[in-house]
Amino acid sequence: MGSAPQRFPGPFGTRSSMADTPKSRPADEPEEESARNGTGSLEELRHLILAPEQEALERLHERIENPESRTNDVSGVVAEAIHLRRQQGGANALSEALAPTIETALRESVRKDPATLADALFPVMGPAIRRSILETLRSFLDSFNQVLDQSLSWQGLKWRVEAMRTGRSFTEVALLHSLVFRVEQVFLIHKVTGLPIAHAVAPAVAMQDPSLVSGMLSAIQDFVRDSFHTGQGQAVNRMNVGDLDVWVENGPYAILAAVIRGVAPRSVRDRMAETLEDLHAEYSAELDRFDGDTSPFADGNRQLSRCLETKFREEPKTRGYGYAWAAGIVLLAVIGGWLGWRWWQYRRWSELAATLGNQAGLTITSFDREHGRFVFHGLRDPLAADPIQFVKMANLNPSQAEFHWRAYYALDDLLIEQRAISALSPPAGVSLTVKNGVLHLDGQPSSRWVSELSSRALLIPGIRAVDLGRFTPEQLAFDEARIRVQSEIVKFPLASATLSSAEVAHLRSLVPSLRQLIAASSALHTPLSLEIVGHSDSTGAETTNQNLSQRRADRIELLLVEAGIPASVLHAKGVATTEPVRPEDNEQNRQFNRSATFRVQTANSPEP
Amino acid sequence: MIQKKICMLGSFAVGKTSLVRRFIESIFSDTYQTTVGVKVDKKVIQLDGKEITLVLWDLYGNDDFQKIHWSYFRGASGYLLVADGTRRATLEKAVALEERARQEIGSVPFLFVINKCDLVDDWDVDPELEARLVGKGWTILRSSAKTGEGVDEAFSQLARKIVG
Numbered sequence: 001m002g003s004a005p006q007r008f009p010g011p012f013g014t015r016s017s018m019a020d021t022p023k024s025r026p027a028d029e030p031e032e033e034s035a036r037n038g039t040g041s042l043e044e045l046r047h048l049i050l051a052p053e054q055e056a057l058e059r060l061h062e063r064i065e066n067p068e069s070r071t072n073d074v075s076g077v078v079a080e081a082i083h084l085r086r087q088q089g090g091a092n093a094l095s096e097a098l099a100p101t102i103e104t105a106l107r108e109s110v111r112k113d114p115a116t117l118a119d120a121l122f123p124v125m126g127p128a129i130r131r132s133i134l135e136t137l138r139s140f141l142d143s144f145n146q147v148l149d150q151s152l153s154w155q156g157l158k159w160r161v162e163a164m165r166t167g168r169s170f171t172e173v174a175l176l177h178s179l180v181f182r183v184e185q186v187f188l189i190h191k192v193t194g195l196p197i198a199h200a201v202a203p204a205v206a207m208q209d210p211s212l213v214s215g216m217l218s219a220i221q222d223f224v225r226d227s228f229h230t231g232q233g234q235a236v237n238r239m240n241v242g243d244l245d246v247w248v249e250n251g252p253y254a255i256l257a258a259v260i261r262g263v264a265p266r267s268v269r270d271r272m273a274e275t276l277e278d279l280h281a282e283y284s285a286e287l288d289r290f291d292g293d294t295s296p297f298a299d300g301n302r303q304l305s306r307c308l309e310t311k312f313r314e315e316p317k318t319r320g321y322g323y324a325w326a327a328g329i330v331l332l333a334v335i336g337g338w339l340g341w342r343w344w345q346y347r348r349w350s351e352l353a354a355t356l357g358n359q360a361g362l363t364i365t366s367f368d369r370e371h372g373r374f375v376f377h378g379l380r381d382p383l384a385a386d387p388i389q390f391v392k393m394a395n396l397n398p399s400q401a402e403f404h405w406r407a408y409y410a411l412d413d414l415l416i417e418q419r420a421i422s423a424l425s426p427p428a429g430v431s432l433t434v435k436n437g438v439l440h441l442d443g444q445p446s447s448r449w450v451s452e453l454s455s456r457a458l459l460i461p462g463i464r465a466v467d468l469g470r471f472t473p474e475q476l477a478f479d480e481a482r483i484r485v486q487s488e489i490v491k492f493p494l495a496s497a498t499l500s501s502a503e504v505a506h507l508r509s510l511v512p513s514l515r516q517l518i519a520a521s522s523a524l525h526t527p528l529s530l531e532i533v534g535h536s537d538s539t540g541a542e543t544t545n546q547n548l549s550q551r552r553a554d555r556i557e558l559l560l561v562e563a564g565i566p567a568s569v570l571h572a573k574g575v576a577t578t579e580p581v582r583p584e585d586n587e588q589n590r591q592f593n594r595s596a597t598f599r600v601q602t603a604n605s606p607e608p
Numbered sequence: 609m610i611q612k613k614i615c616m617l618g619s620f621a622v623g624k625t626s627l628v629r630r631f632i633e634s635i636f637s638d639t640y641q642t643t644v645g646v647k648v649d650k651k652v653i654q655l656d657g658k659e660i661t662l663v664l665w666d667l668y669g670n671d672d673f674q675k676i677h678w679s680y681f682r683g684a685s686g687y688l689l690v691a692d693g694t695r696r697a698t699l700e701k702a703v704a705l706e707e708r709a710r711q712e713i714g715s716v717p718f719l720f721v722i723n724k725c726d727l728v729d730d731w732d733v734d735p736e737l738e739a740r741l742v743g744k745g746w747t748i749l750r751s752s753a754k755t756g757e758g759v760d761e762a763f764s765q766l767a768r769k770i771v772g
Contacts, residue, residue, distance in 0.1 A: 193613045193683030194648075195663060211611060211663045215648030219665070222679040223644050292611040292661075292685065 092281065136203075153323060176243070180311040181262030186272075186304040187214050188279060188297075189255050190290050194218030197254060197290065198279075198300030202308045217246070217257050251276045253287035258307055271307055279303060349374040349401075352394050356387055360412035375402045381410035383418050409461040411437070416462035423460050424453060437464040447476030478520030482600040484513045485530070489581060490556060491595045495540065497551035499559070507556065510598075511563045518569060521602060530565075531599040532556045534574040535581055537590045542576060550574030556596045611661040612770050613683050614763075617705050618690030619698040620669040623723040626753035627690065628666050631763055645677045655767055662767060678712045686717040686770045688762060693722040693750065694730040699737060717769035719747050721762050726752040 063069045085094050109117050159177060163170040184205040188198040196214035201207045224236050235255070239246040245264065249256040249272045256276040260268065279300065280287065286296040294300075346369060353367040353376060361384025366377040376387070391398045409419075417434040426432050430443035439457050441450070450471050457466045490507050492499060499507065514530065521528035534553030536545035553572035561567045581597060582589040616624040625647070632651040645668045652661050665680055681687075687709065691702040702720065709718070720741060722733060742748060747765065751758030 190683070193611075193685075194665075195611045195613055195683075209650055211650045211661060212648050215613075215650075215663050215665065216644075219644055219646045219648060219680055222677060222682075223646075226677050226679050292613070294609045294611065 096282070176261065178312050179262045180313055181260055181264040181268070182310040183258050183260050183264065183268060183308050185213075185259040186307045187217065187257045187259075188276075188300055188304055189214040189218055189257060190287070191218075191251070191254055193290070193292065195290075195292055197287075197294055197297050198304050200301050200304035200308055202310065214257075217248075218255075221248070221255070247272065249273050249276045251280050253280065253284070253290070256304075256307075264309075268307070268309060271309070275303060275307055348394065348396060352390060352396060355394070356390055359385055359390070360414045361385070361410040362387065363408075363410075370402075373400050373402050375404070377404045378406075379408045380405035381408060381412075381415050383415050383422075384410065411462050413437070416460070420457065420460050420463060424456060434463065437462060439463050439466045441466075441468055441471050445471055445476070447473050447480060450476060474520050474523040477516060478524060478526075481513050481517035481520060485510060485517055485598045486600055489592060489595045489597055491591065492552050494537075494594060495548065497548060497555050499555065504559065507559055508563060511560070511565065514560070514565055517600060518566070526602045528569050529571060529601040530569050531601060532560075532570060532572045533579065533597045533599055534572065535579065535593050535595050535597065536574075536576050537593040538577045538580075538584055539590075545576040546574055548574070549576045552594075552596050609661060610658070610771075611663055612685040612767065613663050613665060614766060614770075615681055615684045615687040616664060616666045616690060617681075617687050617702075617709060618669055619692070619695075619701045619705075622669060622690045622692040622695075622698050623753045624669060624688075624690045625666055627688070627721070627723065627751060627759055627762070628664055630753045630756055630759045632664070646680045651763065653764060653767060655764070655771060658771075660767055660771065662763065678708075681709060681712050684713060684716060686719075686766050688766060689718050689720045691720070691722050693724045693733050694727050696732045696734060699733060703737075703741070717766060719749055719762055719766045719769070721749050721751050721758070723751050723753060725750040725757060726754050 063073070082094065106117065155177075156174070159173045160170055162168075163173040166173070182202060182205075184202050185207065186200045187196055187210060189195070190197050194215045194217075196210040199210040199214075220239070221235050224230070225234070235248060235250050237248045237250070239248075243261055245260040247258045247260060247264075247269060249269070254276070256272050256279075258268070258272055283297060283300070349369075350367065353364050356362050356376070356378075357364040361381030363379040364376055365379070368375055380387075387403055388398050388401070391401050409415075413434045413436065416437065416439075417432060420432050420434060420439055424432065426443075427445065427449060430441065430445045430449070433440045433442065441453070445453075450468060451473050454466055454468065457463050488506075488510055490499065490503055492503070517530070518528060532553045534549035534551070534556075536549040536552070538545070540548075550572070551574070553574050557567070557570045557572040560570060577593070580593050581595060582592045584590040584593060616628060618624050628647075628649055632649050647666045649664045649666065650661060651664065652659060654660075665684065667676060667680055689702050689706055689709075691698040693699075699722065706718065706720075725731070738748060747769075749758050749762050749765065751762055753759065
C-alpha cells in the first residue's frame, strides 16, 4: 500500500499536472472541443486505472473512522500483540500498564459477587495456605531443633547462665549463638523526608517503630554527611554495633536499610541492591512524588521480605538431632523406669496380699494403691499372725502399708487348736490337736479334766466334735483304779501268812478301788482278772517259801471274798522269791518281799 | 498510611522538647539531640476521621545558625517555630530562623508557638512584633508545656495546614 502513490499519482494532487502535459492534446483540433474530448477520455482513463485503488482507499478510510470496525481489527491481534511485547522484554511495563485495570476489575468483581472470585481461587488457595503453613512450621521446627540441640549440652548450660545473667530468654540466647546471620528488618526509606515507605521484619524479632528508626537512620546519614562534608551522593553504607550490622543501599529516591545480626555474606548486599533497583523501576513515579502516603507501595513489604534471610550454623551431619533423640530416649527411659518401678512395687505388694490371704486367720477382701500407699481391707482372726511381720519379711516398707481389718473367728484347724489350748488350759503332759474341727487328746489326762473338757470344748468356736479316743471316763477310771491297786503292797510278818490288824485295815481300804476297777471293767465290757501275787523273802528253803507265798495269796483272797469281792475275778498265786518286789540288799527291802501284791489283767493285757 | 515529617525549630531552651514530650511518649533518649542534633518521635493523630502519622524531628536548639543541621530540615512538610514568651530575644531569633528555614526548604506550612504562657508574671512579648507577624500572615499560638495548654492544638493546627 505504501508504494502505490509512487506508481500511481494520487487522484487529487496529480490531476493538474496530468492535464498540463502537452503530449495529451492533438494540435489540429479546436481547443475547447479538444479539451472536452480530452477531459472525458482522461476521466475515463483515470477511472479505469484508479477506480480499484480509490475504492480500496475509501474502504480503508471507512474502516479507520468506524469504531466498530477498529474494535474488530484490534480484537484480532491483541493477544498476539501482548505475546510479542512479552517476548521483547517489556513484561514489567505491560504489567504496570495492566495492573490498575486488573486491580479495578478484581475489586469490582468482588464488590458485585465475592463468590465468583472465591470459586475461581478455591483450587489455588488451599495449596497456597498449606504451603505457607508448612514453610512457617519448617522454619519454626528448624529453630526449635537448633535450640533443643543446644539446650542439653554443656554449651547449652553456659547459654542458660548467660540468659539468666543478661535477662534474655534462653531461646533468644540459643538462637543468637546458633545463627550465622539473620536479616532481621528491612526498611525502605524515602531519601528526602526520611519517612518509611515499606518495612519487613523477620518472625520473632522485636520490632521498633519503623517511622522512628527510619527517621533516626536518615538523621544519622545526614549527620555524617554534614559532619564530614561528604558528597551529596555519598552515604554511610554500613553501621556496626556489637553483633548488629546496619547495611544501607542508596537509590535515587529511597534507601534500603537492613538490620543484620551476625556476619552476612556479600550476596545479601547484592540482593538488597537488586531489590532496591526493582523497587525504583516499579515505583519510580510514586517515589518521585512521595509525600508521606504509603498506599501506592502496598506490595513493597512483600518485596522487601525477599531480603529477610536467615542462616544457621551447620552442625556435623552425624550429630543430627542426636541430642533431641538422646533427650527423648532419656525421657522415655525415665518414664519407662518410673512406670516399671511402680509396676514392680505393685506386683510385690500384690504378692504380699496373696501371701497374707493364704495365712490362717487372714482374709483379704480388697487391695489397691491409693496416694502412694498400699491399702488392704479384710478379716482378721485375733489369733492370726501379725501382717506387719510379713511386710518386713518381704522387705517392703511397713509405712507404705495401710490395713483395715474386721475381726472374725477363722475355722482353720491351727487357729481352732490355739483357741482350744487357750480356753482349756490342758495340764502338763496332755496335748490337744484339731483336725477338721475335731479335737483330739493325747498324753495322760485325768478323768476329771477329761470329763470337764467334753462339755467346754464344744463351746469353743470352730470345734464341732471332741474325739476322746481311749480317754473315756470309764477307761480313765479303770486305769486309775488299776494303777492304784497295782501299786499297793500288803505286808506280812516274817514266816507268817497272817496279817497284822493294821495290814487288814490297809487291805480293806483297797476294797473301794477294787470295786471301782470291777465296775469299770464291766462298763468297758472287758473281762477282768485280779491276780493276787504272794511273795516271800529269800531266807529259808524254796519249797517253804513257795508254800508260804501261796498261803499269803490265799489269805488275801479269802479276806477280799469276805469283803464282798467276787471270788470269780480273784486268782491267788504264790511266786516265792521268783518275782521279788525289791532287791534284798538290806533288811528293810527284804521286808517288802514278805508281802502280797495285785496284778490286774484284762483280755487286752499282755501275758506277764 | 499517611505520614508527615514535622520539624521543631527554635532557640535553645524555648521548650521544644518539652512540647514534644507533652505530646507523645518517646522511645529515644534526649541525649540524641546533643549528640546527633536531632531526636525523632512519632504521634498518630486523627484529623477529620483520617489517621495521620506525624514524625517529629526535634532539632537541637542552637542560637548559632551555623551549628544547626539544616539537612535535617529537608523533606519536612511543616514545622513548629517555637519561642520562649519570657525571653524577647527568642522571638526575634524565631523570625530569623523562619527566614532561614524558608531559604532551606521553601514555603511550607508552619506555626509560631510562643511557649511558657503559664509564666504570666515574666511574660515579655512585644505586642508590636506580634501584630507585625500576624500581619505577615503568621499563625501564632500560645502554649505551655508545663500545663499542656495549646500543645495538642498546635500540632493539630499544623497538621491541618499541611494536609490542607
